[in-house]
Amino acid sequence: MSTTTQNSEKTRPTDNLMDGTGLARRLVQQTTEAAADLLRRTGTAPCLATVLVGEDPASVTYVRMKQNRCAGAGIRSRHVALPASVSTAELVDAVAVLSADPDVHGILLQHPVGPHIDERAAFEAIAPEKDVDGVTMHSFAAMGFGLPGFVSCTPGGIMRLLDAYDVDLAGKHAVVVGRSAILGKPVGMLLLGQDATVTYCHSRTSDLPALVREADVVVAAVGRPRLIAGTDVKPGAVVVDAGYNPGNVGDVDFETARERASLITPVPGGVGPMTIAVLLEQTVTAATRQLGLPVGG
Incomplete structure (x- = not known):
């Protein structure tokens, strides 16, 4: 499934925060309209x-x-x-x-x-x-080969956010911290599909801070509070924090990272809302296909 965001979803930031809540709200509204149209037609x-x-x-x-x-x-x-x-x-x-x-x-x-x-x-x-x-x-293979299918919802939401904020991934070095089957691995495949150069990191990676310092895009998805120090974020990098830990704390030290990043997702209000929005959208897409209608038709 394409992660290209419709023009109506484009977001112009007033600061360097990536507003997942606002973008998700617009995506859910589009999905609600699509579900109503499907009900009317079928x-x-x-x-x-x-x-x-x-x-x-x-x-x-x-x-x-x-x-x-x-x-x-x-x-x-x-x-x-x-x-x-x-x-x-x-x-x-x-x-x-x-x-x-x-x-x-x-x-x-x-x-x-x-x-x-x-x-x-x-x-x-x-x-x-x-x-x-x-x-x-099947879905992971489709993501890896760029074929039609359903993306993992959190990675799909991340890609929608990056697209909405006009983040050009081609040629950029993306560092993914985390290798889970439903987040770290698939988001790396999706980033690679947008011509980023992807480095996977995990709990056994040697000198993680050094790799983070080289990243144009950081995706934190490991589930360890404030694992990534803001001082290790490359000035101007894009930081996507997909971690959620007790106390509304992400995997990135938000306050210090925000001072250096060109764009950063808050926790909460960044990646989380996009996950459920993509799930709802893909459910309507699945129903549309199974009822024999063209998606978007």
Whole structure:
């Protein structure tokens, strides 16, 4: 799926903050209009199914928030709650049922699912055309090869932000701190697809500050509060903080980094709102395709 942002989404900053909240609001409004148009043309509202294993408070809150956002955008929700004791086979079966249901257009498996479960097997039970969270190997391959498909939502949101603020990635050195399958790795693929030169860093990277100091674009996605010192940010660099830690703290030391960065995302209000906005947009896109209509038509 293209990460090119429509002209109406272009943002002109008054300072160096990248306003994910405002951009997400505009994207959700466009998605709401698309969902209403689909309902008018077909009689069918897009449907997102959420699957939750156990009762982790944070996961319960995230799922409830996504359901509320769906309702506000004209997207139906279906929720499948499974006990923490569920087996991999039982979870895979539950996801497979949703994949085969024509009334369900998108599937989101809330993670983590528990250490006793093969999470990858559960993800792979999601039909590619319903993988609106971009978590399957099919979706990752599509991101890597620049083919049509669904992007991982947080990386997709990051790319939309960069595009909205006219960040030219061609030839730039992007340093991605984090290598998770749903954030670090895919955002690197998307950056590479925009002709950036990408360096992946992680917990075993030697002399991380030295690599950060060379970066034109820094994407922090490791989940360690203030891991990246602002004094290590190259003057004029673009800083995208995709970390979220207790106390509304990101992976970057925001106050010092802001003094050096040309653009920077706040935490909260930067990457977070874009994640759910992309999820909603991709759900409507999935429904449109499954109902046999051209996207944007």
